[in-house]
């Protein structure tokens with residue numbers, strides 16, 4: 001997918017290059033009557049470069065995860081039509097949550113005014129302006145992690161063995177000898193040219209042996225893991241390029257007992273840079289106690305896991321599965337009774353499907369009949385596993401239901417590319433798009449999932 005999109009982009013850049021790119025800068029009479037000496041109303045240095053620096057440059061820079069840098073006038077000007085297109089379709093910056101559902105912290109989406117600014121700049125002939133017009137860079141943006149109390153690294157350096165996508169789980173010992181609460185999380189990708197996402201799970205003490213066995217069964221550091229970790233594990237935090245995680249909601253935290261392990265699932269994508277070495281880690285803020293223990297609650301329809309329970313038929317362009325349930329018993333079970341009567345607070349969430357996923361939605365079906373949107377993903381993209389924190393936490397009340405809906409496109413055009421063994425000699429010899437097949441729930445590359453993940457506390 002990325003390869004064909006990149007190709008499209010290059011084609012687009014070339015067309016742009018031959019076409020309207022180098023129109024002379026007109027003296028502008030647009031906007032609040034700038035005098036002739038004021039120059040164009042919108043310029044690269046004054047308006048566009050800061051916008052790109054704030055919203056795009058974390059990935060579009062030399063050595064970044066995006067396939068090209070947007071660091072100077074020449075590159076931005078050459079790609080301006082592709083930039084316009086990608087921001088209007090909201091494929092860029094990557095942020096899967098649709099508009100008009102609810103509001104989130106650290107939402108990098110461009111405002112309508114920012115879209116207008118880009119349009120106007122292009123209409124004016126993409127004037128460069130003067131470097132000295134550039135505003136002071138905004139240094140107030142922080143990672144959001146107020147304190148680093150513990151840094152945990154992958155035990156060894158790893159070099160991806162499967163290209164272009166390698167999903168690897170690394171088992172890291174949990175060093176604390178007392179019960180601790182994680183109150184903030186940030187991942188530090190070791191090599192951000194290849195690290196596409198990181199999900200940290202907590203392996204509880206009773207499961208640690210299983211992870212060690214999975215690790216020992218494969219040569220090299222860690223083990224291959226695709227949809228999950230291969231054994232039960234609780235979600236701790238996630239990172240994808242551009243996501244800005246940090247402190248959790250004040251005075252809430254996730255408990256970790258001594259003897260646990262952290263399972264770090266790292267998705268490597270080597271398409272742009274080839275297989276390079278990586279040693280990724282996480283930084284945590286820890287506290288001995290919190291006012292409210294938080295729980296990370298994955299939820300789904302248990303019957304989807306039954307054989308035949310979540311059929312996604314071969315060729316179906318829009319297979320859909322949806323359900324709503326009363327979460328009272330489930331929340332009580334998972335929180336060891338801390339959330340007892342169906343009332344709890346949701347601070348943020350994520351949704352998880354695999355590569356055939358196309359759309360998804362998580363909501364609260366209110367007891368009085370209304371339905372409150374928590375996350376609406378109009379175009380799922382497996383590459384961007386983001387967590388979405390609410391600006392205003394939401395309270396689920398007794399009698400409310402949680403609703404979850406996933407759609408998949410299982411047509412021929414939406415299949416993944418993979419290395420395949422075409423002559424049956426046991427070695428992969430071609431990289432090609434797979435044929436559609438009947439799909440069900442499962443952990444593997446060609447299986448699917450539909451999972452909501454909530455960060456909650458008791459009221």
Ligand code: HEC
Pocket residue numbers: 002005009052055056057058059060065066067079082083086087091092093094110240241242243383
């Ligand atoms: C979180 C990382 C990230 C951020 C932030 C980001 N991009 Fe991208 N961008 C990518 C990656 C990776 C690709 C390659 C295609 C893909 O994998 O989706 C890409 C591709 C593109 C493309 C090629 C066409 C396309 O849609 O695939 C354009 C144009 C683009 N980005 C513009 C922008 C602009 C403009 C911004 C800021 C408003 C931005 N990007 C922010 C990572 C990012």
